[in-house]
Amino acid sequence: MPTAIDLFAGLGGWSTGARAAGVQVLWAANHWPEAVKWHAANHKDTEHVCQDLHQTRWEQVPKHDLLLASPCCQGHSKTRGKASGNPQHDASRSTAWAVVSALEFHRPKAALVENVEEFTDWALYPAWVAAVHALGYQVAPHVIDCADLGVPQHRVRLFLVLTRSKAPLMLELHQRQHVPAASFLDFDAGKWTSIEKPGRAQATLNRVRNGRARFGDRFIMPYYGKGSGTTGRDINRPVGTITTLERWALVDGDRMRMLSANEALAAQSFPADTLRPNNHRLTMHMAGNAVPPLAGQRLIEALLKAA
Structure with missing residues (x-):
């Protein structure tokens, strides 16, 4: 061997x-x-x-x-x-x-x-x-x-x-x-929040509106930065680059959340049984560097x- x-x-x-x-x-x-x-x-x-x-x-x-x-x-x-x-x-x-x-x-x-x-x-x-x-x-x-x-x-x-x-x-x-992001996304998991919650940045609301117009109710968008412009990405294509910081938000109708650590690892193609820290930020950092x-x-x- x-x-x-x-x-x-x-x-x-x-x-x-x-x-x-x-x-x-x-x-x-x-x-x-x-x-x-x-x-x-x-x-x-x-x-x-x-x-x-x-x-x-x-x-x-x-x-x-x-x-x-x-x-x-x-x-x-x-x-x-x-x-x-x-x-x-x-x-x-x-x-x-x-x-x-x-x-x-x-x-x-x-x-x-x-x-x-x-x-x-x-x-x-x-x-x-x-x-x-x-x-x-x-x-x-x-x-x-x-x-x-x-x-x-x-x-x-x-x-x-x-x-x-x-x-x-x-x-x-x-x-x-190409393998779509939909292959690893779990719409039944994670901590969702209302898109229209008080204090949500106008730039975020604009991205959601533009994404809905292009992709419908479900899509991925960058929560910050310039990736994927202002319209987000179709979940039927691969997600954008996983970085060491939380970057990608998942939109589903009137709710949204950031990608989970497990989803980030799956986007990186790590096996589902990969052992990882019980700390979200630490796992995201390791996933983004891998x-x-x-x-x-x-x-x-x-x-x-x-x-």
Whole structure:
């Protein structure tokens, strides 16, 4: 059975996808104790380490065939605006160098690295790629909407395929039929409130009115921000990107509510039996940071097939 390690493991999107693809995840790490706690709860056979990956002693990490990694993306994301220039985000961008350190020591056959598209705009991205090349790896960037892999969510991400090959390896990824948000929405659950309740922002009321005119009584809309404009989205298409904060509201006639944590995890393609915190905000944060397991599975399967 192929083996892997998972860097910046979080709730375990990569690891869950790897398991579904027939890969054994030997070791996983994150600097955040809460993330390690829940990754360990869902992956009991994996060795876990809670530490800053810049401080990892790679000789203590098991030898593996595949490295999976999702370095911190906040410092690259355009949604951070001017904040992306502050020292905290400079530090977050540097987490990508842990991937190079791991590759240098263990030289696995391949690696899959996930991030936002803006990762390639990082001033040090050319130097990072040069370091990966110096270790004998080719770099093949794939920009993928996870909805095209069967995830019920439009989530465009950069996946870098690193292989010890003569030329960059572009994976053969078959486009899947899009799965609608309706597949995971539960209109009988959740805490609903009246749309016309006192104090509701006029911008929200305008979005509801515009959404009704376009989609009828049931639809999804962004509760804040500019996503999906001012009209919302049809529930018969994938939901928009799940973020670390509550963003999507579900409208049903004269009532509305935010997506539940379970719905957010389902939108990310996590299995229904995934163990998670009993804290809504914490679960939403972990869900929004995760790699959709189904997307991870499809990528790993394509890589194993091509190898």
